[in-house]
Amino acid sequence: MAQLAGHDIGYIALTGALHAIGSSGGPPQIPLNLLGDFGGGGTYLVIGVLAALREADRTGRGQVVDAAIVDGTAHLLAGTHMMLATGTWQDERGVNLVDGGAPFYAVYETSDGRHMAVGALEPKFYAELLVVLGLDEDPAAQHDRTRWPLLRERIAGAFTGRTQSEWAQAFSASDACVAPVMSLREAAGHPHLKARGTVVEHDGVLQPAPAPRFSGSPTTLGSPPPVPGLHTADVLKAWGVGDAEALLTSGAAVQTAAV
Template sequence: MTSGPLTGCRVIELAGIGPGPFAGMTLADLGAEVIRIDRPGGGTVFPGCPEDDILNRGKKSVLLDLKAPEAVAITLDLVAKADILIEGFRPGVAERLGLGPDACFARNERLVYGRMTGWGQTGPRASESGHDLNYIALTGALHAIGEAGGPPQIPLNLVGDFGGGGTYLVIGVLAALLEARLGGRGQVVDAAIVDGTAHLLAGTHAMLATGTWVDERGVNLLDGGAPFYRVYETKDGRHMSVGAIEAKFYAELLDKLGLNEDPAAQHDRAGWPALRERIAQTFAARTLVEWTAVFEGSDACVAPVLSLAEAKDDPHLAARGTVVETDGRLQPAPAPRFSRTANRLGTPPPSPGQDTRQVLTDWGISDVDGLLERGAAVQQPSPNLEATP
């Protein structure tokens, strides 16, 4: 079990995909008790076993048939004892299940009800399907990412699902939880990926407003247009990242590269194309390992581009335990870190329904055996338990 700052906080997560589970994982990493309500036949869009889904680490799984009124009643009984509920359905679906905000607030007026969607609860697109790529496309974020003259490049689903989505859901429910504990009443948190992604663009909008950003790809300070903020290929086909924005860091970059350039001309955009080519030719003359050694301990703001698997063994990340391998799974450690209430990796991801009996019993639900016999609740064996002889 974790012992983070949210120890004692109870969270109900209605099973979904992507940003909702990421938010639940983050709350569990912070010490909350997160109960994931799975449904028979439910699953994930990703291949593999549920026990491999790191987004569900630290949680317990209860398998309920929410088509049965008795199962909905069980869920509301759990809600009555929870601090937070999160769901990622399209607008109106939770209401049709009988688990919308009104039904939940009737049982627990202090509940924080977090809703995770792409388009939001209101607006012309609210009921439409979509995925991360569509949401960041509409906000302008996707338009801004890529090489000059080329198409937009997909930044995984970091900017939308996990950045503008799940992270903002966590921010929202924790802020609402604080307010509920002060004022005695909960509220609905409408976390939309389009809203969160647009909010992440605040700094870009600031530069656009001041005329220091052009609304085009690959020609600006932070999008690869500047030769001192870019990725360069090495002799062995690997890449080094360069982020020498400040003048003193840029001067050190030139020194380490052995380039006789005028540091005062750093922001002369007319000279950027030629300078990019000279820097590229320089990096192409040595391997990634060689360049990593050249820049080790310097303030030139240069770092090697590592793969997901390589990140675990980077000396700095290894010293901090930032990426770990647990139970055969490579995964990020909980973040951020706290001085007193240290968080740590929780239990492995559960299979759907492996904790049904335990959770219902621990949370004071009556007639658990009867609920299991009638099929409103389902207990599944845990794949994480070793077989006994």
């Protein structure tokens, strides 16, 4: 299929990733294009290029990097395949431990129509969740699937009793692994992300800051994003065009660039 057109949604559909994401009984949910294009494709290409550079540095020989979105996405599913093979994962949506099937790893609506993300997987975190929510549940029965439907109702009922900001404050110093679901713009103002400068505004544009960070070199956003035509004269000069500025003024640069 290398010569056929495609997009993220189709690639992750072929690997089984799209099938695994969504609510029980509902359709597959599209995870933006994070899983295929970026997680499975771009990231794996970068890893391949870095490995090839290391090989060239060590041996003096280069490498051709063959990075496919389906390969990278399949690797991201390696842990899920392991659980499927051991019988701890069902090949269905929304019925497993980390796909929203477990009531202690899910998203709940608050009284103001916002949401809280719950990830209380480990027993001590789950016990903390029950304490903060004020629920009289036996922590030892966390993995009793027969009680999951009722437990989900009780947790959902508790969250509808307060606003998102109130719950965020209640869980702010807790190890229950609960966090408010922030919008893209709100994320920049979250205390943790703000302290790290994870999402910043640069030249009027909200954007993620460079990462990962290194101890031996500064992390900066550098120059502002270019506007159309900003580097045209420089490019023409690099191509050996004589008086690039004159060409731009006369409009002949369009023909020159086309050639």
